[in-house]
Amino acid sequence: MNIKEYIASGILELYVAGSLSEKENEEVHATIQKYPELLEEVASIEKAIVILSAAAKKDDSYSFADIQNKLQDKAPKVIPISKPKTNWSQLSGWAAAFIIGSVLIYTVIQNNNLKTQIATEKQQLEEQIDKASNSLAEAEKLIEVFRDKEIISVPLAGQKVSPNSYAKVYWDKKTNAIYLDAKGLPDPPKGKVYQLWSLKLSPLTPTSLGTIDTFTADANKIFTIENPNESEAFGITLEPEGGSESPTLEQLYTLGAVSASP
Amino acid sequence: MDLELLILQFQKKDVKAYEKLYNMYCDSISGIVYSIVKDNDVAQEITQDVFIKAWNNSDSYSSKKGRFFTWILNIARNAAIDYTRSKKFKQSKQNLNSDFFVDILETHQSLDATTNTIGLKEFVTKLGDKCKSVIELLYFKGFTQKEASEELEMPIGTIKTRNRSCIGELRTMLGV
Numbered sequence: 001m002n003i004k005e006y007i008a009s010g011i012l013e014l015y016v017a018g019s020l021s022e023k024e025n026e027e028v029h030a031t032i033q034k035y036p037e038l039l040e041e042v043a044s045i046e047k048a049i050v051i052l053s054a055a056a057k058k059d060d061s062y063s064f065a066d067i068q069n070k071l072q073d074k075a076p077k078v079i080p081i082s083k084p085k086t087n088w089s090q091l092s093g094w095a096a097a098f099i100i101g102s103v104l105i106y107t108v109i110q111n112n113n114l115k116t117q118i119a120t121e122k123q124q125l126e127e128q129i130d131k132a133s134n135s136l137a138e139a140e141k142l143i144e145v146f147r148d149k150e151i152i153s154v155p156l157a158g159q160k161v162s163p164n165s166y167a168k169v170y171w172d173k174k175t176n177a178i179y180l181d182a183k184g185l186p187d188p189p190k191g192k193v194y195q196l197w198s199l200k201l202s203p204l205t206p207t208s209l210g211t212i213d214t215f216t217a218d219a220n221k222i223f224t225i226e227n228p229n230e231s232e233a234f235g236i237t238l239e240p241e242g243g244s245e246s247p248t249l250e251q252l253y254t255l256g257a258v259s260a261s262p
Numbered sequence: 263m264d265l266e267l268l269i270l271q272f273q274k275k276d277v278k279a280y281e282k283l284y285n286m287y288c289d290s291i292s293g294i295v296y297s298i299v300k301d302n303d304v305a306q307e308i309t310q311d312v313f314i315k316a317w318n319n320s321d322s323y324s325s326k327k328g329r330f331f332t333w334i335l336n337i338a339r340n341a342a343i344d345y346t347r348s349k350k351f352k353q354s355k356q357n358l359n360s361d362f363f364v365d366i367l368e369t370h371q372s373l374d375a376t377t378n379t380i381g382l383k384e385f386v387t388k389l390g391d392k393c394k395s396v397i398e399l400l401y402f403k404g405f406t407q408k409e410a411s412e413e414l415e416m417p418i419g420t421i422k423t424r425n426r427s428c429i430g431e432l433r434t435m436l437g438v
Contacts, residue, residue, distance in 0.1 A: 010426030017400040017425075018332040019407045025328045043265075045429055046331050047438045049290070049401055055383075056293035056402075058302050064281045064288075067313055 006031070007041055016045045135220075142222060145170055145179055154234055156256035161238075162186065167254045169234045176228045182212065183221040185253060188238060195239045197247050198231035201257070206235070211243040233257040269330050273320045284313055287331055291338045297402050298342035308345060312338045339404040393428040400425055 006012075014020050015028045032038045145151060151172050158165040166184035171177075180196060188194055196209040209225050237244075238251040271279035291312055296305040316323075316334055323333050386394070395414060399405040400421075411418045 008426070010422035013425050013429045014400065014407055014422060016329055016332055018328060018336050018404060019400050019410070020328075021406070022327065026326055029326050029328070042329065044433060044438050046329060048429060048433045048436055050287065050331065051290075051436055051438070052397075052432060053291075053293040053297075053401065054289035056297045057289050058296055058305070061289050062292060062306055062309060064284050067284065067310055067317075068277070070310060070314055071317065 001031070001035070003035055003037065007038070012038065012042050013045055016042060016049060138220070142179070142220075145172070148172070150174060152258060154256045154258050156234055156236060156254035158184075159252045159255055161251055162253045165253045167236060167256075169256070171227065171231070171258070176226055178209070178225045178227045178234075180212070180223045180225055181221065182215070182223065182236070185215075185221075185236065187216050191241050192238050193241055193243065194236050194253070195243045195247065196225060197235045197237065198227055198229040199233040199235055200230070201232045206247050207231075208243065208245075208247075211239065231258060265330070266325070269323070269325070272317075273323065275317075275320070280317060283330070287334055288313070290331075291334060294335065294338050294402055295342045298339070299345055304345065305342075308341050309338070312341055315341075335401075336404065339402075343404075389428065389431075392424060393431075396421060396425045397428055 011020070011024075011028060015025065020028065032042065146153075151170050154169040154171060156167040156169060162185075164184075165186065168181040170179040170181070172179075178196075182194065185194060193211040193213055194215055195211045197206045198209050199206050207229050209227055209229075212223055214223075215221070233256060235247065235255040236253045237247040237249070238253060239248055268279050268282055272283055288309065292305055292309040295308045295312070296302070299305055299308065312334065315337055323330060327333065389397075392414070396410065399410045399413060400407070405413065407418050407421050410416075411421045414421070416424075
């Protein structure tokens with residue numbers, strides 16, 4: 001082996017850095033055993049790195065005494081054998097005082113805890129009432145939408161991947177809004193989202209209406225989406241998080257065409 | 263040869279040998295750890311943990327696997343990187359920019375103005391960006407040459423030779 005070339009290859013620098021594989025490390029080690037002059041080179045590279053990295057420290061050096069203390073903390077403690085004499089009457093006096101004191105403190109703490117507990121319960125109750133009235137208002141709004149005769153309803157039927165799925169699109173052409181009822185879709189797997197597409201049929205041109213990122217979190221599974229397109233059909237596909245440029249047709253969950261005359 | 267003997271004694275739980283090795287590498291290790299966690303107190307704690315770990319697991323070191331310094335360096339980098347992945351770190355350093363070690367050297371406020379430190383500052387200021395990043399990744403971050411070549415979008419061979427010439431410059435400057 002040509003030692004000079006071996007050194008010039010830069011492998012020893014990587015050896016010191018720890019960037020080589022286990023196998024390469026063993027090979028370098030064996031080569032050094034064979035050619036001791038390599039050891040000098042390695043030691044010198046190591047020295048340069050030790051100096052360079054030491055310059056990046058901020059504090060003064062940490063003393064070895066701290067390490068020794070930490071190690072000793074873990075060693076078993078020595079227990080003294082001689083027993084000191086005990087003044088029992090004094091001790092029991094202190095003990096009684098301590099117990100009474102602790103009971104007193106304990107009661108005060110308990111009392112305080114109960115007070116805060118009542119306060120939080122009250123607050124939770126108020127929040128629940130607030131929430132209930134909110135969702136009632138939402139439900140009323142939805143009923144209004146469904147009853148409006150101007151609104152086109154498009155059922156989307158389950159497709160090959162998920163025949164049991166279904167969804168419904170309510171399309172308000174006046175306001176260009178879509179209400180998607182997606183209760184009939186399973187929760188998307190992790191890392192995937194549903195994406196709604198507006199489709200033109202001839203030729204087939206899909207336009208993304210966006211992904212449904214809040215699917216799992218949403219309780220009633222009704223989503224309001226803007227749709228300025230002259231859609232002829234709607235489809236829902238399962239796409240990787242963030243959505244796709246064009247629909248993955250193998251993952252088409254539901255599909256439905258808009259009936260010709262509204 | 264001395265070093266080999268020292269390591270052997272260290273593995274036999276000789277505290278004196280332990281202290282010598284500690285004094286040899288403590289500053290370097292704390293520099294590496296600091297450059298990753300960028301907090302004095304944390305760096306001190308991790309550095310001490312690293313040396314205690316090395317002492318408790320001294321049996322697991324074998325010269326076949328590499329240099330003793332490299333072994334400790336690996337323990338240190340892993341411990342520091344583990345810390346940066348912890349919740350505690352993420353909360354405290356949300357907006358931390360990823361300084362290079364060279365930035366730490368260049369903005370060093372330390373009063374310990376030995377010739378080496380002054381020379382090093384000048385040296386790293388003069389280093390090309392590619393030298394800086396190669397040294398940073400290989401020595402301070404513990405990248406393999408493959409990972410470094412992917413990160414810097416350079417062929418593996420280039421990483422190897424560039425690193426060799428960068429370390430060569432450093433050695434000339436330090437006279438080692």
